[in-house]
Amino acid sequence: MPDHDSKHPTDSPTPLIELVDVYKAFKTQVVLNGVNLSIPEGQTVVIIGASGVGKSVLIKHIVGLLQPDKGEIVFRGQRIDQISTAALAKLRRRFGYLFQLSALFDSMTAGENVGFPIRQDGSKTRDQIDRIVAKKLRLVGLDGIQSKMPSELSGGQKKRVALARAIALDPEVILYDEPTTGLDPVRADVINELILRLKKTLHVTSIVVTHDLSTVFKVADRVLMLMSGDFIFDGTPDELRNSDEPRVQRFISGHASDEDILELDGAA
Amino acid sequence: MLATVGATTIRTLESMGTFSRFSWKTVSQIPVACVRGRDWRLLMPQFYLIGVRSVPVMVVTGVFVGLVLAAQAADQLHAAGLETRMGVLVNLSLVKELGPVLAGVMLAGRVGGALTAELGTMRVTEQLDALRVMGTDPVRHLVVPRVIACIVLAPILTMYCNMMGSIGGWFVAVIVHHIPSEPYQYYTAEAIEKWDIFSGLTKSVVFGGLIGLISCFKGFNCRSGAEGVGRACTSAFVTSFIVILITDFFMLRLMQDMYNTIWGFKPVL
Ligand SMILES: Nc1ncnc2c1ncn2[C@@H]1O[C@H](COP(=O)(O)OP(=O)(O)OP(=O)(O)O)[C@@H](O)[C@H]1O
Numbered sequence: 195m196p197d198h199d200s201k202h203p204t205d206s207p208t209p210l211i212e213l214v215d216v217y218k219a220f221k222t223q224v225v226l227n228g229v230n231l232s233i234p235e236g237q238t239v240v241i242i243g244a245s246g247v248g249k250s251v252l253i254k255h256i257v258g259l260l261q262p263d264k265g266e267i268v269f270r271g272q273r274i275d276q277i278s279t280a281a282l283a284k285l286r287r288r289f290g291y292l293f294q295l296s297a298l299f300d301s302m303t304a305g306e307n308v309g310f311p312i313r314q315d316g317s318k319t320r321d322q323i324d325r326i327v328a329k330k331l332r333l334v335g336l337d338g339i340q341s342k343m344p345s346e347l348s349g350g351q352k353k354r355v356a357l358a359r360a361i362a363l364d365p366e367v368i369l370y371d372e373p374t375t376g377l378d379p380v381r382a383d384v385i386n387e388l389i390l391r392l393k394k395t396l397h398v399t400s401i402v403v404t405h406d407l408s409t410v411f412k413v414a415d416r417v418l419m420l421m422s423g424d425f426i427f428d429g430t431p432d433e434l435r436n437s438d439e440p441r442v443q444r445f446i447s448g449h450a451s452d453e454d455i456l457e458l459d460g461a462a
Numbered sequence: 463m464l465a466t467v468g469a470t471t472i473r474t475l476e477s478m479g480t481f482s483r484f485s486w487k488t489v490s491q492i493p494v495a496c497v498r499g500r501d502w503r504l505l506m507p508q509f510y511l512i513g514v515r516s517v518p519v520m521v522v523t524g525v526f527v528g529l530v531l532a533a534q535a536a537d538q539l540h541a542a543g544l545e546t547r548m549g550v551l552v553n554l555s556l557v558k559e560l561g562p563v564l565a566g567v568m569l570a571g572r573v574g575g576a577l578t579a580e581l582g583t584m585r586v587t588e589q590l591d592a593l594r595v596m597g598t599d600p601v602r603h604l605v606v607p608r609v610i611a612c613i614v615l616a617p618i619l620t621m622y623c624n625m626m627g628s629i630g631g632w633f634v635a636v637i638v639h640h641i642p643s644e645p646y647q648y649y650t651a652e653a654i655e656k657w658d659i660f661s662g663l664t665k666s667v668v669f670g671g672l673i674g675l676i677s678c679f680k681g682f683n684c685r686s687g688a689e690g691v692g693r694a695c696t697s698a699f700v701t702s703f704i705v706i707l708i709t710d711f712f713m714l715r716l717m718q719d720m721y722n723t724i725w726g727f728k729p730v731l
């Protein structure tokens with residue numbers, strides 16, 4: 195495999211994305227408590243963690259949708275958290291972001307949604323845009339649904355249209371917030387393959403937030419597990435499988451701890 | 463107790479600060495948007511939604527306000543032997559006050575609520591974030607065209623309201639109360655100056671801008687969930703309503719002062 199060395203996170207000298215001591219709280223609820231993360235170019239990082247622990251919050255910081263209370267977010271040596279609005283807007287076009295709940299524009303058709311970032315770029319003709327839209331929709335297995343409105347699509351279809359939109363501009367970095375949630379296992383595997391293919395053909399750097407272990411073991415170069423505001427695991431999928439950290443083990447095997455079950459008893 | 467008052471004051475001042483910044487960001491982009499042809503595409507649907515769809519409401523409001531004004535004035539003026547001057551009263555109140563204010567209130571209700579709901583839903587479903595992530599400024603893309611449409615359409619809708627109101631007033635006076643049409647129209651035309659119409663329409667431009675800004679702002683800052691959107695809509699309407707009334711008072715004073723400085727005081731009746 196040509197990208198073999200990206201399996202070792204510490205090998206690459208200049209990270210593409212770097213989070214330094216990022217701290218974020220909503221009112222009194224601390225979500226990120228001094229997170230450090232450095233991602234080299236071309237790496238596929240998968241972030242796992244319990245629901246509500248702050249995975250979405252974390253990746254929103256990377257594209258500047260949320261500002262850290264403290265700490266630095268760096269992309270190619272540039273401070274994302276201090277950059278001007280205009281520069282940030284330009285920079286964001288090099289990112290693709292798949293929202294957890296798709297966030298399709300419900301006043302536009304599926305095709306217009308996928309074409310939106312291309313139209314905003316303003317450098318392509320209508321025909322070219324239509325061709326790119328068809329190509330991207332074909333990648334997610336949905337060519338031909340261009341004229342449907344988002345309200346006419348199923349949850350999984352919306353997700354895939356949103357994915358097509360996220361990759362419409364051939365971004366350098368793609369952030370996937372739960373790309374396979376709500377898809378059947380076969381379709382989920384196609385999306386996993388797509389993530390792998392984008393990495394191979396376009397050499398994109400990816401950050402994937404997921405609960406889906408098949409995604410973890412199929413696409414990850416490196417897995418991170420977030421808990422109580424910080425990473426409690428950072429390593430390869432193999433290391434994850436063999437980890438003897440009990441919280442990691444519980445997550446992989448999908449067994450609730452005794453405390454979790456006790457909580458259930460208390461509530462009932 | 464003191465702490466609550468303090469906290470509320472701070473919160474109010476804070477939100478006024480963010481509203482000012484939001485408004486400035488919007489208003490400063492309006493000239494560019496008007497010139498740039500690319501943005502006209504965004505404007506047209508708003509003109510349709512805000513303008514064309516509001517006409518029926520304005521027509522009904524206008525007609526009935528005219529009817530009520532005339533019906534109420536009729537007896538009193540008849541007793542004073544001034545019934546031919548009825549048009550003055552009806553049309554002056556309409557053009558200067560009731561037309562702009564009622565059109566503003568109807569706009570706030572019909573359009574303001576819809577704008578807040580639309581943008582609020584976009585916020586809670588992360589569509590605003592999606593715009594931002596794709597390098598598009600949601601203020602430029604969503605707020606600016608909507609505010610422009612409100613500013614342009616408020617005076618036009620006000621004119622509709624005025625026109626229908628004066629037809630309603632004429633109907634009550636001439637058809638119901640058999641006041642001769644000719645003197646009715648003569649005195650009306652005599653008393654109403656271009657300035658009155660101008661000042662009424664100026665107010666409606668300001669109302670339109672405020673309604674657009676307030677409604678979009680409330681949508682942009684709405685809390686999550688369907689309940690958040692509902693609340694934002696109510697709050698947008700109530701705020702717009704109060705702001706219209708307050709602005710109306712201050713603009714009335716301002717316009718009066720301007721008139722009196724330029725032309726001096728003139729009695730109407
Ligand atoms: N804008 C916000 N305002 C206030 N609290 C927020 C906001 N966004 C997220 N939170 C809180 O931050 C915590 C982490 O949220 P986040 O969406 O990152 O969870 P997650 O790890 O993505 O969970 P899931 O797997 O269910 O998507 C949650 O407890 C949430 O209540």
Ligand SMILES: [Mg+2]
Pocket residue numbers: 249250251294371
């Ligand atoms: Mg999430």
